[in-house]
Amino acid sequence: MKKYAFLLWGNYDPERHCAEFIHGDCLTRICTVRSFEQAEQTVLSLWKEGFGAVELCGAFxxxxALRLSELTQGQVAIGYVTHDPSQDHLFQAFFGD
Structure with missing residues (x-):
């Protein structure tokens, strides 16, 4: 079974704010974290569970993303969401600092 995860970083409760879907031979898990340290532990856990790909929200x-890839010794495909820089002001207005 192929295993894929998506990590969201924000003011979440990781125990409650999560989801998992199975479709055919693919397992997709949505995980939430409150810190980068928690993300590191989550990615290590996913790697040990056999996840082959992890996508990160834009907050990373x-x-x-490169640090998490190094953490898995380059054995897990790590991607991250990005946006067109022309929309920076919209993201700044929405998320703030």
């Missing part, structure tokens, strides 16, 4: 960015 390229540098943190």
């Amino acid at each position: 960015g390229q540098d943190r």
